[in-house]
Amino acid sequence: MDINNYIRELCAAARRAAPSLASASTAKKNAALAAMAEGLTADCASILEANAADLAAAAGNGVPKTMLDRLRLDEGRIRGICDALRELCALADPIGSGERWVRPNGLCINCVCVPMGVVGMIYEARPNVTVDAAALCLKTGNAVVLRGGKEAIATNRALVASMKKSLAAVGIDPDVIALVERTEREGVSAMLTARGLLDVVIPRGGAGLIRTVVENARVPVIETGAGNCHLYVDESADLDMAVKVAINAKASRPSVCNAVETMLVHGAVAEQFLPAFARAAEAYHIELRGCPRTCAVLPEAVPAEESDWATEYNDYILAVRVVDTLDEAIAHINRYNTGHSEAIMTASRAAAARFQAEVDAAAVYVNASTRFTDGGEFGFGAEIGISTQKLHARGPMGLRALTTQKYLIEGDGQVR
Amino acid sequence: MDINNYIRELCAAARRAAPSLASASTAKKNAALAAMAEGLTADCASILEANAADLAAAAGNGVPKTMLDRLRLDEGRIRGICDALRELCALADPIGSGERWVRPNGLCINCVCVPMGVVGMIYEARPNVTVDAAALCLKTGNAVVLRGGKEAIATNRALVASMKKSLAAVGIDPDVIALVERTEREGVSAMLTARGLLDVVIPRGGAGLIRTVVENARVPVIETGAGNCHLYVDESADLDMAVKVAINAKASRPSVCNAVETMLVHGAVAEQFLPAFARAAEAYHIELRGCPRTCAVLPEAVPAEESDWATEYNDYILAVRVVDTLDEAIAHINRYNTGHSEAIMTASRAAAARFQAEVDAAAVYVNASTRFTDGGEFGFGAEIGISTQKLHARGPMGLRALTTQKYLIEGDGQVR
Numbered sequence: 001m002d003i004n005n006y007i008r009e010l011c012a013a014a015r016r017a018a019p020s021l022a023s024a025s026t027a028k029k030n031a032a033l034a035a036m037a038e039g040l041t042a043d044c045a046s047i048l049e050a051n052a053a054d055l056a057a058a059a060g061n062g063v064p065k066t067m068l069d070r071l072r073l074d075e076g077r078i079r080g081i082c083d084a085l086r087e088l089c090a091l092a093d094p095i096g097s098g099e100r101w102v103r104p105n106g107l108c109i110n111c112v113c114v115p116m117g118v119v120g121m122i123y124e125a126r127p128n129v130t131v132d133a134a135a136l137c138l139k140t141g142n143a144v145v146l147r148g149g150k151e152a153i154a155t156n157r158a159l160v161a162s163m164k165k166s167l168a169a170v171g172i173d174p175d176v177i178a179l180v181e182r183t184e185r186e187g188v189s190a191m192l193t194a195r196g197l198l199d200v201v202i203p204r205g206g207a208g209l210i211r212t213v214v215e216n217a218r219v220p221v222i223e224t225g226a227g228n229c230h231l232y233v234d235e236s237a238d239l240d241m242a243v244k245v246a247i248n249a250k251a252s253r254p255s256v257c258n259a260v261e262t263m264l265v266h267g268a269v270a271e272q273f274l275p276a277f278a279r280a281a282e283a284y285h286i287e288l289r290g291c292p293r294t295c296a297v298l299p300e301a302v303p304a305e306e307s308d309w310a311t312e313y314n315d316y317i318l319a320v321r322v323v324d325t326l327d328e329a330i331a332h333i334n335r336y337n338t339g340h341s342e343a344i345m346t347a348s349r350a351a352a353a354r355f356q357a358e359v360d361a362a363a364v365y366v367n368a369s370t371r372f373t374d375g376g377e378f379g380f381g382a383e384i385g386i387s388t389q390k391l392h393a394r395g396p397m398g399l400r401a402l403t404t405q406k407y408l409i410e411g412d413g414q415v416r
Numbered sequence: 417m418d419i420n421n422y423i424r425e426l427c428a429a430a431r432r433a434a435p436s437l438a439s440a441s442t443a444k445k446n447a448a449l450a451a452m453a454e455g456l457t458a459d460c461a462s463i464l465e466a467n468a469a470d471l472a473a474a475a476g477n478g479v480p481k482t483m484l485d486r487l488r489l490d491e492g493r494i495r496g497i498c499d500a501l502r503e504l505c506a507l508a509d510p511i512g513s514g515e516r517w518v519r520p521n522g523l524c525i526n527c528v529c530v531p532m533g534v535v536g537m538i539y540e541a542r543p544n545v546t547v548d549a550a551a552l553c554l555k556t557g558n559a560v561v562l563r564g565g566k567e568a569i570a571t572n573r574a575l576v577a578s579m580k581k582s583l584a585a586v587g588i589d590p591d592v593i594a595l596v597e598r599t600e601r602e603g604v605s606a607m608l609t610a611r612g613l614l615d616v617v618i619p620r621g622g623a624g625l626i627r628t629v630v631e632n633a634r635v636p637v638i639e640t641g642a643g644n645c646h647l648y649v650d651e652s653a654d655l656d657m658a659v660k661v662a663i664n665a666k667a668s669r670p671s672v673c674n675a676v677e678t679m680l681v682h683g684a685v686a687e688q689f690l691p692a693f694a695r696a697a698e699a700y701h702i703e704l705r706g707c708p709r710t711c712a713v714l715p716e717a718v719p720a721e722e723s724d725w726a727t728e729y730n731d732y733i734l735a736v737r738v739v740d741t742l743d744e745a746i747a748h749i750n751r752y753n754t755g756h757s758e759a760i761m762t763a764s765r766a767a768a769a770r771f772q773a774e775v776d777a778a779a780v781y782v783n784a785s786t787r788f789t790d791g792g793e794f795g796f797g798a799e800i801g802i803s804t805q806k807l808h809a810r811g812p813m814g815l816r817a818l819t820t821q822k823y824l825i826e827g828d829g830q831v832r
Binding site: 019023101103107109116117195199200214215218220222238241244245248249252352356357358360361362363364365366367368369371372373377378379389390391392394395404405406407408409410411412413414415416 | 435439517519523525532533611615616630631634636638654657660661664665668768772773774776777778779780781782783784785787788789793794795805806807808810811820821822823824825826827828829830831832
């Protein structure tokens with residue numbers, strides 16, 4: 001079958017199943033989540049076997065180390081995934097909540113929270129996203145079409161088969177979770193143009209995926225996960241604190257989107273700060289790519305090229321640039337950033353306030369690591385992704401981001 | 417100059433001016449709105465002169481009557497526009513409002529409401545939208561690029577010149593309101609691809625504009641205003657009430673998006689209801705386009721073609737179809753509607769509940785006219801348009817729809 005027709009049939013089946021889930025009770029949806037957690041635990045051995053096959057194939061194809069880290073499952077990670085499912089049961093169900101008011105003419109207006117309908121997820125080879133996305137969509141009454149990275153296809157098949165079994169056991173149509181099993185690249189475009197079949201597509205991934213989405217999307221999208229994040233060390237910064245935060249922001253988990261990719265350093269502290277940072281960075285084997293002034297202070301730094309400022313490495317690489325003013329730092333960030341997370345290290349309240357007001361991003365930090373941009377860390381309990389756009393949702397997206405509203409109006413013959 | 421460059425320069429100028437407006441106080445923004453109301457009142461004569469020139473040219477070009485109605489200004493309508501500006505002063509300013517919480521690790525998270533940045537408006541020849549959109553964007557701290565229908569260009573020039581004068585008088589950079597004065601069609605595509613210059617584009621218009629937007633948009637958009645609305649007369653309906661509401665929904669102002677375009681009638685009441693409706697419709701010279709069963713009851717009806725079910729006439733024309741069940745009515749609506757406003761006339765609570773749950777639209781009415789889908793009628797006080805999409809905003813959009821959020825996080829060296 002043509003890939004386009006394959007995708008459309010998959011989406012259409014999810015769409016047919018969606019209304020039954022949209023009207024399911026909170027209790028039934030929570031029962032499904034609990035069953036999914038039990039099922040994944042019971043199926044752990046076969047899931048890990050599938051994952052081992054994916055890992056072996058990926059390693060054989062020369063997939064980079066950071067991607068292997070995202071792809072890998074083990075018993076601990078599966079336990080974590082199942083714990084997250086159980087925590088999701090405890091979160092309030094937004095569906096059906098709302099506000100009701102009566103107009104002077106007697107019309108009763110009820111604005112209620114309703115599911116989007118069918119959500120398309122396009123993401124990289126991260127099996128935990130397969131379960132997270134399916135679970136968050138289920139809790140919000142949405143059917144979901146999952147298109148994960150091809151390197152994780154065996155793992156995803158095992159995970160989705162297990163979840164579908166659990167859905168059937170509690171009486172929910174298993175078609176509400178659909179996995180795109182044919183992973184040719186054209187399937188992504190087919191999803192992005194499935195108007196009338198997908199209500200929203202959420203791409204999670206790097207700059208390449210986001211570009212594809214912007215060029216091809218004919219359905220509404222929420223762009224997520226492109227994180228060219230910056231940390232700016234101001235002249236008034238506590239330099240010991242700055243070293244600690246910068247190392248954390250870069251090296252605690254370089255493969256994720258809230259890791260820092262470029263560090264900007266005020267010229268007045270560059271000669272003192274950069275060597276201290278470089279010493280701490282040695283333990284992590286961080287490759288430094290510097291502007292000429294950085295390279296003059298740090299002979300071990302590689303000269304940065306223009307493209308480095310725009311690159312999300314997702315790796316143990318950091319671009320470093322010396323700037324002379326706060327304005328220059330803000331201008332650099334607003335030129336190259338992806339609207340994700342930005343941080344300033346400073347003791348100046350005035351500099352902090354200007355940085356937070358003028359930097360255009362979802363999350364702007366003062367004296368803290370960008371690594372905190374995360375639904376769990378913000379206290380939302382669950383996250384479908386981190387939106388880098390301004391429309392609908394910005395920053396970590398919880399359950400609400402997967403819903404829309406509907407006005408239900410009751411009258412007794414009112415005319416205008 | 418190339419139209420693409422012309423648009424990009426216009427957007428870039430608005431973008432440069434935007435930060436000063438984003439940080440303006442509520443008092444200053446309200447002073448600007450009051451000055452705009454005064455200015456438009458003072459400039460009334462020259463605005464009406466420009467409008468008369470537009471109307472004469474449009475009539476000469478054979479522009480349809482309903483479009484002339486939208487284009488026409490008079491002293492009363494200008495007074496109404498100015499009253500709306502003054503009412504906008506009284507509305508709460510959403511910018512800067514938000515929520516603040518502290519995480520167990522001491523991080524203080526502040527989620528604040530901020531302007532989008534620069535908003536692009538693409539709309540038809542409706543001069544009132546020029547002022548409404550400029551004012552709503554101003555109140556929410558956004559710069560705006562206005563691209564109205566070419567038939568209204570002289571009127572829009574006069575309106576924007578007057579508003580810019582008022583902005584300058586209160587010390588706001590007049591570049592925050594930009595008018596696209598070159599109205600060739602290619603300017604629309606140029607706006608839809610102005611990535612990095614426009615933060616959101618809001619098209620207001622019919623199916624043709626929405627199609628152009630879907631095909632061409634590379635910037636985030638909020639689709640509005642396509643209203644293929646339906647009224648379904650159930651077998652249990654109060655038929656006198658149904659006649660009154662149906663006439664109002666079709667004929668009180670056929671040129672607007674919340675007017676009904678297709679009426680569905682249950683077979684059990686068609687023979688009684690349709691003649692009564694047709695008699696009432698005579699006074700408005702409504703052309704009826706019916707399915708075969710409708711035509712059998714109403715010999716004056718023209719046979720409807722398949723395309724009629726998908727057409728937003730915006731005129732004194734109504735498509736009519738007889739259906740045998742509620743399911744058939746819901747299926748017809750979910751196939752042809754544009755996600756705007758749908759109504760059922762019924763005395764059955766069960767039918768009303770199913771219709772409201774299963775029809776997929778922004779506003780779903782029981783026993784009331786679809787004409788109430790409007791920011792003012794809902795009690796929101798102001799409206800930038802009626803969203804027919806599920807993302808970001810759905811239904812009448814008030815001030816909030818023109819804003820986004822930003823997380824401002826403060827720490828003292830927290831790492832993860």
